[in-house]
Amino acid sequence: MNFLANEVTKMIRFNIPPYTGKEDKYIKQAIDSRKICGDGQFTKKCNEKFEEITGAKKVLMTTSGTSALEMAALLADIKPGDEVIMPSYTFVSTANAFVLRGATIVFVDIRPDTMNIDENLIEDAITEKTKAIVPVHYGGVACEMDTICDIAKRHNLVVVEDAAQGVMSFYKGRALGSIGDFGCYSFHETKNYSMGEGGAVLVNHEKNVERAEIIREKGTNRTKFFRGQVDKYTWVDLGSSYLQSELNCAYLYAQIEKPDIINNDRLQSWNTYYELLTPLKEKGCIDLPVVPEGCVHNAHMFYIKTKNLEERSKLIAFLKENGIGAVFHYIPLHSSPAGQQFGRFHGEDKYTTKESERLLRLPMYYRLEKKDIEYVVSKIKEFYEG
The missing domain is CATH 3.40.640.10 (Type I PLP-dependent aspartate aminotransferase-like (Major domain))
Known part of the structure; x- marks a missing residue:
């Protein structure tokens, strides 16, 4: 019982600012x-x-x-x-x-x-x-x-x-x-x-x-x-x-001064997420990020895509209950009051709103520990198994 209590009180922040020591x-x-x-x-x-x-x-x-x-x-x-x-x-x-x-x-x-x-x-x-x-x-x-x-x-x-x-x-x-x-x-x-x-x-x-x-x-x-x-x-x-x-x-x-130190660390975390979450993707539960050929990314974020807005909201709440800081991202500008005042949407909004409502960002920062990534993934799997 104490172990479970410790698990619930565990807190993995969404972001921790980088610090190298110098x-x-x-x-x-x-x-x-x-x-x-x-x-x-x-x-x-x-x-x-x-x-x-x-x-x-x-x-x-x-x-x-x-x-x-x-x-x-x-x-x-x-x-x-x-x-x-x-x-x-x-x-x-x-x-x-x-x-x-x-x-x-x-x-x-x-x-x-x-x-x-x-x-x-x-x-x-x-x-x-x-x-x-x-x-x-x-x-x-x-x-x-x-x-x-x-x-x-x-x-x-x-x-x-x-x-x-x-x-x-x-x-x-x-x-x-x-x-x-x-x-x-x-x-x-x-x-x-x-x-x-x-x-x-x-x-x-x-x-x-x-x-x-x-x-x-x-x-x-x-x-x-x-x-x-x-x-x-x-x-x-x-x-x-x-x-x-x-x-x-x-x-x-x-x-x-030596940017590869942070870059390589984040890429390792990104790759760990991708590897551990691939089984859920293969089951059709979630979608994972796509990096087109010719693009070298910097692991700025790791996100998953849920089925819809309702499922995302439930998953965010579930992760929060388990001490995990996960967040959605932008509300499309064209749907905001200022966006409607200062701009216009050209053509069909086929994907902007739909995809924005599915996207969920997971904790990602320099020196994110592998065991914490494994914990995050375990809770996401628990959510979908449930």
Whole structure:
């Protein structure tokens, strides 16, 4: 009886922020440098590390993934009356960044296998007002970028990759975020690599680098001043305070200094989940994630798909009763009040709502123990056996 009581009181959190052990040391170094406002040694190290990983022309750390998207919207020169195509199954920041510039959001349906935008539906949604396409790499699994970039090239559109979940993921050998015109990363507490709140914008064409630096520095040419390229700095363009704190970057650098340590650990957990849950998939109880050929994912999340919303709700409650933090994800934006005000859904919602109501995310974080994964799986099996 005591054993059972211990089982019920066991708590496996949905997420635990990554921590490698060097974070305290690097934060102290930042404090000791008396340069903590940003663009100190750790900000520059983070920028350079991600340029090395991704091959982007320029990577600039930002205050959040949201601010990275807002910077990208400014760099894409989005104006009132423009239309921007994206999936409805995404976080609100993906849409907000462009709505703030006056754009109308045009939502299109997703693929049921990857939960990514259906690349075959994009072209039909293009009008004379369309300015950009924003593919969202859900769960760190790449969208079909060859098709998307081909459509953008033929219609003279900007491609902004929302790769918030895609750090250390690749598409046909290219890092997510480095394929379109601009890419956006997030280092929120729930991401594979974290600084609490933070992000980065990837600028993939040299012609946009200088303006990106200006926008990030509140619309001033302050960065050129610090490089000695001008003898004073002044207000020259639109912008905002997107520069990340040096303390946050010091925390992040401890994780990305050797990114494979976290990446390999998470992939091992992901593979363990997949292996242990495959028998339930084969019985037709659940569906498991799909990673298309040519995509290398980063184990950002592990999800299962239940039969329907009712079954998912019951499973979440059952797992919670057994001390397991499992959650659903996005409510499709097109069904929200703001989504209806600032956007429209083009075509049929065949999969967006249906698949979003089936998806259930399981605990996934750096150093998740195998025995905890086995416990989670055992409870899911118990639910379906019951």
